[in-house]
Amino acid sequence: MEKQTIKIGLPRAMLYYRYRVLWRTFFQELGMETVVSAPTDRETLERGTALAIDEACLSLKIYLGHVAALVGKCDYILAPRVSNFGRHRAMCTRFEAMPDLVRNVFRNERQEFLSYEVDEEMKKAGEEDAFLEMGKGLGFPAKAVKKAYKAAKKAELSHHRERVQKYEQQYKKEGLKVLIAAHSYVAEDPYMGRMVSDYLKRVGVVPVRADMVDRDAALKRSRELSPTCKWEISREILGGIAMHKDDVDGIILLSAFPCGPDAMVNELITRRVKGVPMLNLVLDSQSGTAGVETRLESFIDIIRFQEGKL
Ligand code: SF4
Structure with a gap:
């Protein structure tokens, strides 16, 4: 048989x-x-x-x-x-x-x-x-x-390298760029963070991802923001922010409710990363697209206003 x-x-x-x-x-x-x-x-x-x-x-x-x-x-x-x-x-x-x-x-x-x-x-x-x-x-x-x-x-590894290279190109694009700091499963899920990057693209903003970086390099750079953070993925995100905070016009800290690691790490980011507008967006099962889009719209308006583009 x-x-x-x-x-x-x-x-x-x-x-x-x-x-x-x-x-x-x-x-x-x-x-x-x-x-x-x-x-x-x-x-x-x-x-x-x-x-x-x-x-x-x-x-x-x-x-x-x-x-x-x-x-x-x-x-x-x-x-x-x-x-x-x-x-x-x-x-x-x-x-x-x-x-x-x-x-x-x-x-x-x-x-x-x-x-x-x-x-x-x-x-x-x-x-x-x-x-x-x-x-x-x-x-x-x-x-x-x-x-x-x-x-x-x-x-x-080769798939991750290709994605990192693709995101590196995004930083060279014209226009506003916003760094999304999130776990990949939050950023990419169509019922969670995907609506954020879709919205940004629709309004002409280039979304980039904090976790789309060389992982070893990010772990080293994460120490600039926190020498003691113990969570691997949070450290990659911290490292990505340290590497790219000066290349973007704003940062969105995107989390799933209630996330223990993000509650601590996002607080740390808002205290230690200065000079970049930041939005803390926590998604739960009730977060409708309309509510999220309203907050994103205000955030983009604030960035444009601060940069004299509004
Ligand atoms: S608590 Fe946070 S880090 Fe843990 S699985 Fe949930 S979203 Fe991910």
């Missing part, structure tokens, strides 16, 4: 926006199929909200909606545990809890979850080891898994 291809579900939320190329390439290199949930819409949010506790951040509610959309459509749904990449390089605790959380929320469904664990600080488990364990657990030989990981990592 012909062997069935293993189907892996990838929820289009949270770390998908950082690791989509790594994940897809890895599974495809091993001959598996990947299924990605459809872009976020109102139904995704409503399903996720019904599954989450009230205190969960908007990103997590959306994530659970995406997991729900994949239940029963694949052999495994990927839910990694990414705790840290070493000392002072932690991820938000939501990512540490992810496999336990989804297994618990979907405990009544007949759905398997697949995980890998990155915890360099406590368990000395780096990403490559974590993928090796996951691949072997699925029954693939170590040699094939290592080869697939190397190809996937190469593809991921």
